[in-house]
Amino acid sequence: MKVRDFRERRRELVEELVRGGILKNEKVIKAMLAVPREEFVPANYRDYAYNDSPLPIGYGQTISAPHMVAIMTQALDPELGNKVLEVGTGSGYQAAVLAEIVGESGHVWTIERIKELVEFAKNNLGRLSYLRRVTVIHGDGSLGYSVAAPYDRIMVTAAAPEIPDPLLKQLKIGGRLVAPVGNRYFQRLVIVTKESNGKVKQEYSIPCVFVPLVGKYGFKFSEF
Numbered sequence: 001m002k003v004r005d006f007r008e009r010r011r012e013l014v015e016e017l018v019r020g021g022i023l024k025n026e027k028v029i030k031a032m033l034a035v036p037r038e039e040f041v042p043a044n045y046r047d048y049a050y051n052d053s054p055l056p057i058g059y060g061q062t063i064s065a066p067h068m069v070a071i072m073t074q075a076l077d078p079e080l081g082n083k084v085l086e087v088g089t090g091s092g093y094q095a096a097v098l099a100e101i102v103g104e105s106g107h108v109w110t111i112e113r114i115k116e117l118v119e120f121a122k123n124n125l126g127r128l129s130y131l132r133r134v135t136v137i138h139g140d141g142s143l144g145y146s147v148a149a150p151y152d153r154i155m156v157t158a159a160a161p162e163i164p165d166p167l168l169k170q171l172k173i174g175g176r177l178v179a180p181v182g183n184r185y186f187q188r189l190v191i192v193t194k195e196s197n198g199k200v201k202q203e204y205s206i207p208c209v210f211v212p213l214v215g216k217y218g219f220k221f222s223e224f
């Protein structure tokens with residue numbers, strides 16, 4: 001398929017998400033129109049890049065469905081110039097969407113536990129010149145990334161049994177965190193805001209199903 005055809009299908013998918021009432025925020029619409037999802041999936045899945053479904057990226061992991069990226073990014077509500085931490089880099093697609101929104105004055109740090117996916121994401125992001133605005137780290141993201149903390153926004157893109165404590169600590173006052181929280185098979189999206197007195201407020205949003213966050217503050221590897 002030609003680049004022009006991918007661009008056309010990307011526009012159609014975004015329009016469909018807008019018509020369906022899922023995609024509402026102008027910043028997120030612009031970002032999803034700008035990032036070529038076909039560049040973040042393995043070659044044999046490129047033709048399916050604009051189906052609204054998760055796709056395999058290897059090692060038992062997935063790139064999230066576009067509607068889920070839209071919902072989570074809108075719930076996170078990142079702003080120009082923000083410092084954002086993403087836990088669960090996968091393909092690097094969500095990091096690119098976040099990077100489009102925070103712009104040159106912001107930065108995205110994204111952590112992935114599977115070394116091969118760190119390389120996959122770096123290649124994908126590098127080809128599209130996102131690596132100036134995105135730093136990809138290999139490690140256990142349930143511990144956060146204290147080196148660059150505190151963050152204005154934190155997004156977890158793997159299912160956690162509860163919000164990892166280090167992430168709450170690394171969130172700025174007034175900051176916002178979004179994560180799927182629940183058991184291995186079923187979660188709810190949780191939106192956390194850190195109030196001026198340092199207290200955290202949790203709001204439960206839509207049901208969802210994510211691959212597990214495996215780590216010290218996630219699920220243990222032996223549970224699989």
Ligand code: SAM
Nearest residue numbers: 063088089090091093094112113141213214215
């Ligand atoms: N955001 C990704 C994208 O745009 O392609 C999709 C994320 S995928 C649904 C979840 C990812 O979280 C997987 O790549 C998985 O390896 C990773 N993961 C699971 N536990 C992790 C941990 N403790 N630290 C960092 N990454 C983790």
